[in-house]
Amino acid sequence: MQETIDTLLTGVARKDAAAFRALYDQAAPKLLGVALRILKRRESAEDVVQDVFVKLWNGQASFDPALGSGFAFLATITRNRALDILRRRSEQSAGDETDMDAVMDLMPSPEAVAADRSDLRALLACMDGLADGPRRAILSAYVDGAQGSEIAAALAVPIGTVKSWIHRGLASLRECLGR
Known part of the structure; x- marks a missing residue:
């Protein structure tokens, strides 16, 4: 039986490696799609998905079922990380002329x-x-x-x-x- 993403996220919070693997198998392809739609570069999108799962494993992102579904939680983290990378790209392309006010306007x-x-x-x-x-x-x-x-x-x-x-x-x- 395939476990739900919510249940798997709870297992990951307890450092259950089997739950982590099952969560990755179920969610990573969909999260890659979310990141790809934003970044348009597969390599960058793969990096985003990896970052999301590293954050989960290290306890830097914790799931609260009262706030929504597990997949929505993962998709939101993925989306936000992809947007961060997109912002960073635009900042780098602006060069050294970027001032702090312009960066703050992006946030x-x-x-x-x-x-x-x-x-x-x-x-x-x-x-x-x-x-x-x-x-x-x-x-x-x-x-x-x-x-x-x-x-x-x-x-x-x-x-x-x-x-x-x-x-x-x-x-x-x-x-x-x-x-």
């Missing part, structure tokens, strides 16, 4: 970080309200970057069903979020 304010977390919690709560099929289809499309035919094959449903699930699911999310 989100504490208010923006708090708002992002609040938005994430609201989105996760709304996602939990969706049926399993639509939720999995939306996550596959928007987090994993899977195409409709790939989602249909993975969920063993017709592609029309996948399209309907995504369309109706997104409408439900918009309504739930009040947008």
Whole structure:
């Protein structure tokens, strides 16, 4: 039986090497996709995924199930690390003329970080309200970057069903979020 990412994250926090390996096997390919979409360079994206797993193992990132799903936690860490690298690239390309004010402008304010977390919690709560099929289809499309035919094959449903699930699911999310 395949363990859930949430359970595996708990095992990793206890330094369970088997849980770490299982978590890597399950999550690394998807996290690589997240990093690749941001960085556009495979080598950099692989470095990001490695950094995420090193942080997990060293206890520098701890999962709190009350704040959302394990995969959302991992995807957020991956996204933030990839964006850090992207910022660093732009700073390096600016050369020595970059002053501290310009660097600080790239960093989100504490208010923006708090708002992002609040938005994430609201989105996760709304996602939990969706049926399993639509939720999995939306996550596959928007987090994993899977195409409709790939989602249909993975969920063993017709592609029309996948399209309907995504369309109706997104409408439900918009309504739930009040947008």
